[in-house]
Amino acid sequence: MLGYISYFILVPMVYIAFVTLIVGLMYKFYVIFRAPVPAGTGAIFPKKGSKVLGLIYDAMIVPNVYNKQKVFWFIIMIFHIAFFLLFLGHLELVDDFAFIQIIPHKIFLGGGVVGITLIITTLYFLFRRFGTPYREISIPEDFVILLVLFFCILFGSILHLAERYSDWGAVLRVNVDVYREWLQSMILLKPELSYKITELSHYTILVLHVLFANIFLMMFPFSKMVHSVFTFLAHYRKRK
């Protein structure tokens, strides 16, 4: 039974998660771009810099956060940069990408520090929500997303750190090719979960990591996570 559940998480559920993410986001965009556009502008003055570069600056550097809470700005910047680096790291689990190797490294730049950074910052966001005034404005979705993200990164980091540094990892170190074989088969829609994966001593950790990642991806279009995409639209209107 557990074998079936694990298989479901590592194969069909991954497909379900990605389809939900892509179709969900496409649907969201469809609804938004189909909706009527109000006359006029929602501009805020002064409009500094160019419209396009300015909105990228506003959305990605968030100067208004820097102006208001410098420590919080530092934490959210670290969080998002770490998130991006982990995304690149996962691309390397699929194949080699020359642009990621600008800084030569084994897969996952940072040797595990990135994951730990993300764990710490996620915990910061989580515990911040228990303090006043943030507790009063938080809703269950806020806590659930952070918990899902926390467990996803935690299990991912355990996998990574164990394989990279522990004795246990030294004995059972997995060649990246094993992951690539599995992930490439998934991309080619010919899923193959070989014994090299299922017989891993830390297979359960892998399953849990993928489970939380799947949940996160499925929640993405239907939760506040859409801020990562919609923020550009909102900043555009502010500069229009």
Added chain:
Amino acid sequence: MDKEKVLELKQVIEKKLNRPMLYYLDLCTRCGLCYDTCHAYQGIPKKEYSPVGRAEVVRKVFRKYFRPTGKLFPWWGDAHEFDENLMEELREAAFSCTGCRRCTMFCPFGIDMPYILGIAKELLIAYGNAPEELVMLADGAVEKGKSVDMFKEGFKGVIKDLEKEVQKLINAPTSDGLIPMEKKGANILFVGLSGAHSIVYPAAIFNAAKEDWTLSYFEAVNFGFFAGDSEKANFIANRVINEAKELGVKEIVIVECGTAYRIPKFLMGPLPFKVSSIVEVIHRYIKEGRIKIKEGAITEPVTWHDPCQLGRNGGVYDQPREVLNMLAKDYREMNPTREYNWCCGGGGGLVALDNEEFRIKSGKPKKEQIERTGAKMVVTACENCHLQLSTISAGYGMGVTIESFTKLVGENLIV
């Protein structure tokens, strides 16, 4: 609440779901950075007076009826159905916000919180719970728009009296024609308010500048917008727009009223004429040498209050400062200033409501800001701001004079 009413209210929300509204409703992470950026929260530190607290009330019902998670797992997004308490929360949220958009300045995602409250206001109208004062004033303005001919003769009589006051201000040989009306092809259509001062001083300035202008039959203020009734707001705005089109003017100039300026300038789409604030026009006349003012006429310390709709939402920052620096010997800047300036707490039609205690409390950051400058005179260019600043000054016993920008220029014209 009965099903029919719920259905009606759902349709109200549906109508408001345009493109920006859809992404504004979805993208808040409740990071709380906007929490203390509202003057009302500064004065009364309660969640319901924080920008995110207000927007969440709207989001609660939006999620309940328009998001699958709200329907299936209401606890997930704190989704809430319509009931008496919720309508009360919506009213508190909508009519404690002045629409100053200071919170938008600090939102990492650029969410326009007052825009979201547009839903709350429309819901209150449909539910019959909108502030009666604003609804009545909006209805009055709509009625005037529908039957303007009935008002014309009476209005012309009043204007005749005002022309005599203009004559005194500019030492004109005659009062005849100092406030022209229905002048086709004029350069400027000036839109005033119902108070005489809103017409007399601009008229003096236009005459001193030898401007080819004409006065609108309508008042600039848009109570439909304040009440949150899109239909009435559009009708009221279009009264002036249509008048300008019929007269074939090149520019409409709006009296000291922030919202009245912002609506035609930024919210009505492209128009076949220019829209300016009287503040911009005065500055232009001085720069072009068309009017002269008594430099250094004001000796006491003076500060400028940026009306939110003129500054943050209109981009008129430098012009009044340049003029005031000429008029006053001791001009002092507020801190924070310009786009970060605190709202006075009177915008969005709040000064028209019976809420003086709330407005005095929510005016606390403004009061502190003024006190820090040490100024004895606060100049502004918005009728709402003027009234609210006077309330704050009286409420806290500040003893500062609140002065209108146009009046100050009008009184210090060299003619």
